[in-house]
Amino acid sequence: MNLVFPHTFVPLFRAVAPHIHAYHGKTFVVGMAGELIAAGKLNAFAQDLAILHAMGIKLVLVHGFRPQVNEQLQAKGHPSRFSHGKRITDAVALDCAQEAAGQLRFEIEAAFSQGLPNTPMANATVRVVSGNFLTARPVGIVDGVDFMHSGVVRKVDAITIRRAIDIGALVLLSPFGFSPTGEAFNLTMEEVATSTAVALQADKLLFMTETAGIREDLHDPESAIDTELALADARRLLAGLPDATLPTDPAFYLQYCVKACEGGVERSHILPFSVDGALLMEVFTHDGIGTMVVDEKLESLREAGPDDVAGIVQLIEPFERDGTLVKRSRTEIERDVSCYSIIEHDGVIFGCAALYPYPEARTAEMAALTISPQVQSQGDGERILKHIEHRAKGMGLESIFVLTTRTMHWFIKRGFQQVDPNWLPDARKRKYNWDRRSLVLVKRLS
Known part of the structure; x- marks a missing residue:
């Protein structure tokens, strides 16, 4: 049976x-x-x-x-x-x-x-x-x-x-x-x-x-x-x-x-x-x-809109609960939804990432990079990363950075390098959680 x-x-x-x-x-x-x-x-x-x-x-x-x-x-x-x-x-x-x-x-x-x-x-x-x-x-x-x-x-x-x-x-x-x-x-x-x-x-x-x-x-x-x-x-x-x-x-x-x-x-x-x-x-x-x-x-990679908020929340919630991602409120996601890029298939969101620019430092943070467990190891993470890099280049930025506690090896394999948290732009450094001790990884955009 x-x-x-x-x-x-x-x-x-x-x-x-x-x-x-x-x-x-x-x-x-x-x-x-x-x-x-x-x-x-x-x-x-x-x-x-x-x-x-x-x-x-x-x-x-x-x-x-x-x-x-x-x-x-x-x-x-x-x-x-x-x-x-x-x-x-x-x-x-x-x-x-x-x-x-x-x-x-x-x-x-x-x-x-x-x-x-x-x-x-x-x-x-x-x-x-x-x-x-x-x-x-x-x-x-x-x-x-x-x-x-x-x-x-x-x-x-x-x-x-x-x-x-x-x-x-x-x-x-x-x-x-x-x-x-x-x-x-x-x-x-x-x-x-x-x-x-x-x-x-x-x-x-x-x-x-x-x-x-x-x-x-x-x-x-x-x-x-x-x-x-x-x-x-x-x-x-x-x-x-x-x-x-x-x-x-x-x-x-x-x-x-x-x-x-x-x-x-x-x-x-x-x-x-x-x-x-x-x-x-x-x-x-x-x-x-x-x-x-x-x-x-049917699968598309695009910038997110207001109608995508619920799908983004549903996608990232499990990773927030297990500590992989920093918890974000729905209000914060609604406010920043234009910063997000998503992968959807047949109307269902299977991947996302957000790009927060710091123009004065000519850099941007890539945050909330998430791929659904159903489709992991199929290259969607790299597709989103390339899309985020393209968005950052379009803003005239010279680099992107991430804060991570568990996935440093994935980023290092894709050209990121670890730097001291003091490297962060001043506005981002003021929000850095020293108790979480996230690693800061930077990738230069050619």
Whole structure:
């Protein structure tokens, strides 16, 4: 039995709470590769979706069915044919796709039925609604290849889908669309999910895929995952990649993420279904687990304003209690807020520092340098330091100094040198606490 002890649960829950608040009432479109179901991960994934639903997130789930259709075709001794990353859907393949879609919809609806018994989400009711929400047209003939019954999305019935999710239902979409004359077309999960997210102007589009995300070095399969790509960077990366023909190709899901962001979806994600709880980790943790494409970087380093006071107070309070920082009143922070620089990610402040100039001595004090424990050792401290140095240079100052009792080695590694407290400007020397015996470290600005 796994136990969550109070001393670990409370900090964890506090860290997650801002995300819960931020996403309540938001709309997520989730594209689920058929490989997830083939790998036996549907029930666990349904639990995670039920958790999001219970937190007030509006959900549209689009399922894929590549391996299931391939299996049906193999059982009939019929080849699976693809071109340009799409299935060539002849009459036999269309029949197999319809059969696979029906079976998968049954399995997915069953996974959400009966309150998910014997799971952490027991008694959570998730009503699943599905229907003919998609109008499609044929792909036609491309480069001499007749795609027959394969289609592309022509229109999404966003109004009806919105009504369903607004009353608390989860909308389930299969990759099928119909022409106005009733002809059925086989679509791709990725296109359906992207078109639906754009039509709904969803807050997130999340692909649960066979891939871990976009790696920082595309030639090294062991390199780290790039957890956040600005849309402009994603476009440049995509332009340099070969056309994607397989879902495991780096460009395959990335092209849909870029299309979604260009269509007004704030964030699109590529996540590995092989990692248990990947969806929850991506939504409720600072850096997530996969790759997120955003119209602009969610993390920003900027000068603080009045609306940031509460976030700064919350960030520095734990360090004041343990004696790392000198205690500052809220009134003092409100008065001096223009002196602060902050790092925020998705509206949450994770780092700060203040700059108090002493122009007559051509120097300034950097105070209250704080980085949240959640993101320490990721270089944010150095980023703030460089920003503070830039601000000081802009004031025409020649140096910055800090007073510290516990972090002298961090500053010394970054070019600070220890000096006698009598070096301090007279105005600062009068406020120096000789009982605290803080070390004074100075860095010259080149």
